[in-house]
Amino acid sequence: MTKIRVHEYAKKVNRSSKEVIDELTKINVSVTNHMSTIDTEAISKLDQSFGSKSKTTPIVKSGEQKEVAKNSKIPGPNRPAPTSGAKRPASTGGANRPASTGGASRPASTGGPSRPASTGGASRPASTGGASRPASTGGPSRPASTGGPSRPNSNAPTSSTGGGTAPRPTGGRPPQGGAPNRRGGRPPARGINQGRRRYRPANPIPKVEKPLPEKITFYESLTVAELGRKLGREPSGIIKKLFMLGIMATINQELDEDTIELICAEYGVEVEEEIRIDYTDLEVYFEEVDVEKNEANEIERPPVVTIMGHVDHGKTTLLDSIRNTKVTQGEAGGITQHIGAYQIENKGKKITFLDTPGHAAFTTMRARGAKVTDITILVVAADDGVMPQTIEAINHAKAADVPIIVAVNKMDKPTANPDRVMQELTDHGLVAEAWGGDAIFVPISALKGEGIEELIDMILLVAEVAELKANPKIRARGTVIEAQLDRGRGSAATLLIQDGTLHVGDPIVVGNTYGRVRAMISDIGRRVKEAGPSTPVEITGLSDVPQAGDRFVVFEDEKTARQIGETRASEAIQESRGEKTRITLDNLFEQMTIGDVKELNLIVKADVQGTVEAMAASLMKIEVEGVNVKLIHTGAGAINESDVTLAAASNAIVIGFNVRPDTNARRAAEAEGVDIRQHRVIYKVIEEIESAMKGMLDPEFEEKVIGQAEVRETFVVSKIGTIAGSYVIDGKITRDSSVRIVRDNIVIFEGELDTLKRFKDDAKEVAKGYECGITIKKFNDMKEGDIIEAYIMQEIKRT
Numbered sequence: 001m002t003k004i005r006v007h008e009y010a011k012k013v014n015r016s017s018k019e020v021i022d023e024l025t026k027i028n029v030s031v032t033n034h035m036s037t038i039d040t041e042a043i044s045k046l047d048q049s050f051g052s053k054s055k056t057t058p059i060v061k062s063g064e065q066k067e068v069a070k071n072s073k074i075p076g077p078n079r080p081a082p083t084s085g086a087k088r089p090a091s092t093g094g095a096n097r098p099a100s101t102g103g104a105s106r107p108a109s110t111g112g113p114s115r116p117a118s119t120g121g122a123s124r125p126a127s128t129g130g131a132s133r134p135a136s137t138g139g140p141s142r143p144a145s146t147g148g149p150s151r152p153n154s155n156a157p158t159s160s161t162g163g164g165t166a167p168r169p170t171g172g173r174p175p176q177g178g179a180p181n182r183r184g185g186r187p188p189a190r191g192i193n194q195g196r197r198r199y200r201p202a203n204p205i206p207k208v209e210k211p212l213p214e215k216i217t218f219y220e221s222l223t224v225a226e227l228g229r230k231l232g233r234e235p236s237g238i239i240k241k242l243f244m245l246g247i248m249a250t251i252n253q254e255l256d257e258d259t260i261e262l263i264c265a266e267y268g269v270e271v272e273e274e275i276r277i278d279y280t281d282l283e284v285y286f287e288e289v290d291v292e293k294n295e296a297n298e299i300e301r302p303p304v305v306t307i308m309g310h311v312d313h314g315k316t317t318l319l320d321s322i323r324n325t326k327v328t329q330g331e332a333g334g335i336t337q338h339i340g341a342y343q344i345e346n347k348g349k350k351i352t353f354l355d356t357p358g359h360a361a362f363t364t365m366r367a368r369g370a371k372v373t374d375i376t377i378l379v380v381a382a383d384d385g386v387m388p389q390t391i392e393a394i395n396h397a398k399a400a401d402v403p404i405i406v407a408v409n410k411m412d413k414p415t416a417n418p419d420r421v422m423q424e425l426t427d428h429g430l431v432a433e434a435w436g437g438d439a440i441f442v443p444i445s446a447l448k449g450e451g452i453e454e455l456i457d458m459i460l461l462v463a464e465v466a467e468l469k470a471n472p473k474i475r476a477r478g479t480v481i482e483a484q485l486d487r488g489r490g491s492a493a494t495l496l497i498q499d500g501t502l503h504v505g506d507p508i509v510v511g512n513t514y515g516r517v518r519a520m521i522s523d524i525g526r527r528v529k530e531a532g533p534s535t536p537v538e539i540t541g542l543s544d545v546p547q548a549g550d551r552f553v554v555f556e557d558e559k560t561a562r563q564i565g566e567t568r569a570s571e572a573i574q575e576s577r578g579e580k581t582r583i584t585l586d587n588l589f590e591q592m593t594i595g596d597v598k599e600l601n602l603i604v605k606a607d608v609q610g611t612v613e614a615m616a617a618s619l620m621k622i623e624v625e626g627v628n629v630k631l632i633h634t635g636a637g638a639i640n641e642s643d644v645t646l647a648a649a650s651n652a653i654v655i656g657f658n659v660r661p662d663t664n665a666r667r668a669a670e671a672e673g674v675d676i677r678q679h680r681v682i683y684k685v686i687e688e689i690e691s692a693m694k695g696m697l698d699p700e701f702e703e704k705v706i707g708q709a710e711v712r713e714t715f716v717v718s719k720i721g722t723i724a725g726s727y728v729i730d731g732k733i734t735r736d737s738s739v740r741i742v743r744d745n746i747v748i749f750e751g752e753l754d755t756l757k758r759f760k761d762d763a764k765e766v767a768k769g770y771e772c773g774i775t776i777k778k779f780n781d782m783k784e785g786d787i788i789e790a791y792i793m794q795e796i797k798r799t
């Protein structure tokens with residue numbers, strides 16, 4: 001036998017390594033620890049000493065095992081040396097033993113065949129291994145194996161006994177035979193093992209818990225299992241803790257931030273929520289500017305001014321007046337371009353004016369998250385005073401936290417009463433400096449150009465106080481002021497650069513579209529190569545038409561711009577689809593007829609954003625017997641495939657004003673059966689939509705003339721009235737028809753037929769070529785020659 005290690009031997013004899021070491025010490029074999037090797041001599045000595053004290057296998061508590069234990073005390077010659085690698089296959093234990101008789105019925109064990117050595121049952125050969133005892137021995141046929149642990153060194157059977165030649169008899173014993181013994185046990189045999197340490201391979205090793213991390217991070221939420229993994233703890237432990245906190249959770253339950261914090265606090269672990277930046281969110285780049293503001297590179301930037309005020313108070317006149325006095329003076333030869341904003345220069349300082357007066361545009365932009373305006377000019381006509389839209393404008397400016405300069409206009413008018421304006425504005429929190437407040441009031445006459453200089457001075461003053469700064473050295477970012485589809489140039493968008501400098505050729509993402517700045521045109525129609533902060537420029541080169549108020553950001557390279565642009569575009573489609581699902585009804589018309597709510601979903605596309613808004617406003621005003629118009633999507637630009645997809649899913653009609661569907665859209669519309677209406681005149685759109693809406697109304701009735709009869713004679717009968725003796729000249733006259741009396745091509749009466757008779761009998765109907773007597777409800781003035789036109793109201797579907 002070759003050398004084996006102490007622990008291997010210990011395992012073999014079911015002893016602890018320590019016991020073996022002690023025994024070795026007793027027999028003067030020096031070993032250091034359980035890994036020390038022992039030689040054959042030592043092994044045989046140990047065999048001898050352990051042979052008499054050998055344990056049974058504790059795991060197998062069957063009678064058989066006990067028997068083995070007994071047998072093991074008798075080192076028989078046939079006891080196999082514990083060298084075999086034969087594993088003990090799993091089995092049902094003493095299945096082959098007779099249950100009822102237990103050991104008693106068995107022949108004396110001593111007469112049995114060779115037994116395995118002290119390894120007990122474990123060393124018994126497998127029944128199929130040919131190592132079993134020969135059946136002829138008449139010995140108790142032991143179960144081949146009992147499910148004991150496989151023992152690497154368990155003995156090979158004593159093949160000398162002829163094992164393997166005869167199959168092990170199994171049939172003779174009831175399969176469950178071992179069970180009662182197992183349960184009932186054999187106390188005496190069991191006693192053998194009393195007081196001995198047992199080998200318990202199944203003993204759970206006390207788990208050493210991993211040290212807790214100092215800190216964990218998470219993004220948005222974690223499931224119990226994920227939190228367990230992060231903490232290095234079993235989910236069951238976390239579930240228990242949650243339970244103690246009154247939260248019933250399962251392993252896959254998502255835990256919110258608070259719960260995660262609570263659990264981590266229980267473990268004394270710090271938590272931090274990860275912040276992931278969504279690089280497709282353009283706002284990120286605006287915030288980035290704030291964070292990365294390099295003051296050294298910052299320069300003063302022109303203020304961006306919006307003019308607001310009540311209708312007819314002179315906003316447009318003021319904008320024109322400023323533009324005319326300042327732009328044309330400074331930029332000789334320039335041709336004013338209406339690109340949605342313009343810049344003036346005064347005493348070396350620039351001011352940018354947004355060209356769309358009124359707070360609607362201002363608010364639209366703000367609603368899109370764009371803060372563009374630095375200063376608001378509130379135009380109040382001195383002869384009219386504060387009006388509803390003046391108040392609205394004040395509120396909008398206040399909500400946006402934009403300083404207000406009051407331009408008291410029409411001062412040239414004899415009826416001008418600036419004091420009244422001041423007085424009225426005081427009620428709205430605008431107290432003039434002269435009255436102890438801090439609101440700036442400038443009396444002007446937009447028409448005559450008076451007071452414009454002072455107004456501009458005030459704008460510059462307010463701008464100075466506001467310390468408006470920007471860094472021209474960074475990549476440009478800002479907001480779309482206007483966008484439209486230009487026939488020759490494609491998508492054209494006026495951008496207001498709010499930070500950085502925009503160059504021709506810059507890769508840019510604008511709203512949900514992207515591209516490369518192909519050309520830039522200034523507000524005076526000049527081609528420019530670059531534009532700095534607060535400058536409005538019209539650019540071309542975008543893949544689609546963005547919307548007013550969309551943000552734009554220039555990227556380092558075109559690839560990034562394209563990726564971000566495309567992602568944003570597809571996300572926008574997803575979003576609109578999501579919204580559409582909420583408002584979409586599988587069958588709009590059906591829903592309308594059954595349901596109380598009647599809605600017509602519309603998608604409006606036009607060449608210019610302004611037209612889109614105008615159309616949207618007109619469409620929203622349409623009222624056809626309680627049917628509501630719902631604009632599910634609007635935009636400037638050609639009707640594209642995504643519009644059609646949206647329409648198809650939401651049962652919407654697509655209206656194109658001055659725009660046509662592109663090829664893909666046309667194909668999709670055909671495939672999906674989407675109705676695209678194209679128009680060039682707004683009222684036509686409205687008219688068509690109205691008729692479309694009528695198609696959704698409850699069924700309408702239409703008059704259908706079914707026949708005509710000519711009055712040939714009249715009879716006046718008391719109690720009945722006038723009977724018209726008539727001849728049906730066309731179609732038929734039915735008793736339930738409505739009638740109109742036509743005399744000399746003029747309808748003189750409309751009403752109901754009362755009686756219809758053929759001779760003396762009532763008739764249901766009288767056909768062409770027959771005579772009949774007709775009386776009409778509430779009409780007796782029939783005359784010869786009158787035509788009685790019979791008609792019915794037929795249900796029709798209005799189109």
Ligand SMILES: Nc1nc2c(ncn2[C@@H]2O[C@H](COP(=O)(O)OP(=O)(O)OP(=O)(O)O)[C@@H](O)[C@H]2O)c(=O)[nH]1
Pocket residue numbers: 309310311312313314315316317318357409410411412413444445446447448
């Ligand atoms: N007398 C006088 N009339 C003015 C002055 N400013 C504007 N107007 C006149 O007032 C009318 C309305 O002026 P707009 O500039 O169109 O007013 P608005 O506020 O732009 O009007 P909406 O665009 O309809 O909101 C026009 O007839 C102007 O000529 C002014 O300073 N003095």
